[in-house]
Amino acid sequence: MRIIGAGTREDHEYRELHTFWTVPNLITVLRFLAVPLFVWLVVRGDYLEATIVLAVLGSTDWVDGYIARRFDQISSVGKWLDPLADRLAMIVVAVTFFATGIAPLWLLLVLVIPDAILLVYALVLFRGIPDLPVTYIGKIRTALLLAGTPLLLLHRALEPGHEWLQVLAYVLLVLGCLGHLVAWWGYMRAARLKHRTLRPTLGDDVPEARAHE
Numbered sequence: 001m002r003i004i005g006a007g008t009r010e011d012h013e014y015r016e017l018h019t020f021w022t023v024p025n026l027i028t029v030l031r032f033l034a035v036p037l038f039v040w041l042v043v044r045g046d047y048l049e050a051t052i053v054l055a056v057l058g059s060t061d062w063v064d065g066y067i068a069r070r071f072d073q074i075s076s077v078g079k080w081l082d083p084l085a086d087r088l089a090m091i092v093v094a095v096t097f098f099a100t101g102i103a104p105l106w107l108l109l110v111l112v113i114p115d116a117i118l119l120v121y122a123l124v125l126f127r128g129i130p131d132l133p134v135t136y137i138g139k140i141r142t143a144l145l146l147a148g149t150p151l152l153l154l155h156r157a158l159e160p161g162h163e164w165l166q167v168l169a170y171v172l173l174v175l176g177c178l179g180h181l182v183a184w185w186g187y188m189r190a191a192r193l194k195h196r197t198l199r200p201t202l203g204d205d206v207p208e209a210r211a212h213e
Helices: 023-033 035-044 047-070 076-099 105-126 136-158 163-202
Strands: none
Touching: 023 035, 023 047, 023 076, 035 047, 035 076, 047 076, 047 136, 076 105, 076 136, 105 163, 136 163
8 A cells, every 4th residue: 555645546537626625625624723732732741642633633634635636636725725734734843842842943943944945935936836746755754754743742741761762753853854855955946947947938927826745
């Protein structure tokens, strides 16, 4: 069973729904609405409960993609809503971890600064966010970060005596951050190449589009 792109039907021609009301989109919204609950639990010091919520957040990111592909519910809304919710949720998690002393500042900076640079770059070139193809590096990066953050929180919930959880968490997070930088550089190059392709035919009037990952 494939993990990345699970639910893909190789012999099926997918349609794109132009509606918000799909099961994957509703799961995405519910996932993002659970982020404030996660923050509240961490601030209260309920680390085990927060770990469970964070694990659910990560798993539903896989579930909504599977449902969209398996049951032909890919939508134009979902293409930008899902990555937007993922990005915002990851930033909130990183900020919460740093603010409560669970993770160091470098984790927050590595996650936030590249995305901010890409956003500004895209706004300058496209006056919007370019519609860039999904990369496997980006997907693997997300999976590593979604696996590492709950383990880091679980270590805080079970300490002392479970240092191996912290070691494993940091291994996954470092790999995820490296993947984040590689994916960021790939999207920067892809955005530049797309701008060069569109510029001769569209001039300065480059249409606004959305990025999805």
